[in-house]
Amino acid sequence: MIHVEQLTKSYGMIKALRGVSFDIESGEIVGLLGPNGAGKTTIIKTLTGYLQPGGGVVEIDGLDVLTHRSEVQTRIGYLPENAPLYPELSVQAYLKMIAELRQIPEKEQPKYLTEAILATGLSEHLTRRISQLSKGFRQRVGLAQAILHAPRLLILDEPTIGLDPTQIVEIRNLIRRLSKHSTILFSTHILSEVEALCDRVIILINGQIKTNNRLSELSSTNDSILVLQERTSGVHETLKNIKGVRKIGMTKTSDGYLAYRIMGEVNTDLSPIIYDVARQNDWAVRELKRDVQTLESIFNKLATTGGDIHETDHSDNS
Ligand code: ATP
Numbered sequence: 270m271i272h273v274e275q276l277t278k279s280y281g282m283i284k285a286l287r288g289v290s291f292d293i294e295s296g297e298i299v300g301l302l303g304p305n306g307a308g309k310t311t312i313i314k315t316l317t318g319y320l321q322p323g324g325g326v327v328e329i330d331g332l333d334v335l336t337h338r339s340e341v342q343t344r345i346g347y348l349p350e351n352a353p354l355y356p357e358l359s360v361q362a363y364l365k366m367i368a369e370l371r372q373i374p375e376k377e378q379p380k381y382l383t384e385a386i387l388a389t390g391l392s393e394h395l396t397r398r399i400s401q402l403s404k405g406f407r408q409r410v411g412l413a414q415a416i417l418h419a420p421r422l423l424i425l426d427e428p429t430i431g432l433d434p435t436q437i438v439e440i441r442n443l444i445r446r447l448s449k450h451s452t453i454l455f456s457t458h459i460l461s462e463v464e465a466l467c468d469r470v471i472i473l474i475n476g477q478i479k480t481n482n483r484l485s486e487l488s489s490t491n492d493s494i495l496v497l498q499e500r501t502s503g504v505h506e507t508l509k510n511i512k513g514v515r516k517i518g519m520t521k522t523s524d525g526y527l528a529y530r531i532m533g534e535v536n537t538d539l540s541p542i543i544y545d546v547a548r549q550n551d552w553a554v555r556e557l558k559r560d561v562q563t564l565e566s567i568f569n570k571l572a573t574t575g576g577d578i579h580e581t582d583h584s585d586n587s
Contacts, residue, residue, distance in 0.1 A: 270295045270422055270452050271316065276325035278311050285311040287476040288325070293469075295421070298448045300463035301456040303473035304572055309456035310350060312473070313426045316454070317347045329422065343371075346420035346451070350427055352411030356400035360391055360410055363399060367414045381417055389413040389443060405436030409443070416447060423447060425455035429462060441465055460564050470564065472571055479571045487567060491515075491533035492560040493540045496526050498553035504529065507546060513537040526555055 271293040278286040285308045293299050303309050314320035315327055318338040327334040329341045355363055364385065368378045386392055389409040394402065399410060408428065415423060428444065429437045444453060444466055457463060463470050464484065472480040480487070497504065508517055508531055518530040533539045540559050547554050 270297075270330060271454065272326065272328040272331075273312075273316070274326040276312070276315060276327060277323040278308075278315060278320070279323050285476050286315075286323070289473070289476070289478055290325075291471055291478060291481055293452060293454055295452050297468050298444075298453045298466055299455075299469045299471060300467040301454060301471050301473060302458065302460070302463050302568065303456075304458055307473040308476040309458075309473060310426055313347075313349075313424055313454075313456055317345055317424055318342055319349075343418070344420055344422060346415035346418070346423040348411050348415040348423075348425040348428055350430070352408070352414070354399050354407060354410060354414075357398065359396050359398055360402070360413075361395040363410065364413055364417060367417050371418045373418060381419065384419065385413040385417045388416060388446065390439075403436070405432050405439060408432060408436070408440055412440070412443060412447075416451070419450075421451055423451045423453045423455075425453065427457055428455055429457070429459070437462075460568055464564055472568060474571055480567065484564070487562065487564065490560045490562060491537050491539070493531045493533070493538075493543055494556065494558050494560050495529045495531060495543055495547070495554065496522060496556040497529075498526065498555045500527060501550075501552055503550075504552065507550060508543070511539065511542055511546060513539055513542075528556075530560070 273292070274290045276286050276289040289308070289312060301309050301312065311320065315322045316329065316334065318334045318341055321335070330344055332341050334341050355366070358366065364382055365378070368382060373381050386395065389412050391406070391409055391413055394406060399407060402410065412428070415425070425444070429440050432440060441462065444455070447453065467484060469483050470480065470487070471478055505517060505519070508514060508529060513534050514531055515534055516532040518532070520528050520530070522528045531539055531543060538559055540557060544557055547557065
């Protein structure tokens, strides 16, 4: 549904995007995560045809955004960072205006309007002026305009920014409901938002993609952590001889114990074998676990090192 290849964009001397490539399949809900200034809005504006890229390919539904801009825009629902609302209009009048702009035939407008209004829970606010709505409800109006023409692809730029916790939950629930019918790409710098909503996360740092993975793949690694009570000779050598071990690192825990990080080959959980080996050798095991990463730990690692998540952090002894 979305194909992006080697996308670049500079604003004068600032390189906002440095060769970004990714694909999004139909039906996915994908979070574009990155710190301030990472380039999220720039990607979104280029995808939606509001910004000319410096170089690279951007295709939506097989259509090049540069050469088929208006056709692409009819297929997308877009909620920009600051939704273009008209505060003096009522909700009803505003959505009617959007229906006209979207060139939905007069006869079909009631059907489209009703669906968008129901989906966003705006039925009881139709006659209110947009200027009188709370921020959360204004955001719902922004979402209603984005989904009015029933697009199969929704692109949302920081949809919950500035909302209070209750409003955030409401908008998230709404996005979840919308994802049943549309592919969704949304940008955020809120980790819990990605965890709550997404199938996949693309992490962008300084104009480059550092991670593009399903959330389930991110959380588990093939690393095991073994913490021993006391310094024991031959541990490193013994661990290295276990089949499937790729690399071993060793660090001191904050409370002074020796912790071995045993990195396994792909799709190998070494913990059961390590447990057997430890028992056979009478090691005083304080802890043995498979390493589980959180999105927060991955993101922080990337944000501070700018590196690849699988190749950082180990004081390697092998
Ligand atoms: P935020 O989370 O703060 O919204 P972002 O990830 O959306 O950030 P962008 O808005 O895409 O990041 O900005 C990427 C880089 O490009 C930043 O360094 C920003 O200062 C710069 N930038 C964005 N728009 C412009 C512009 N119109 N002129 C000059 N520089 C710009």
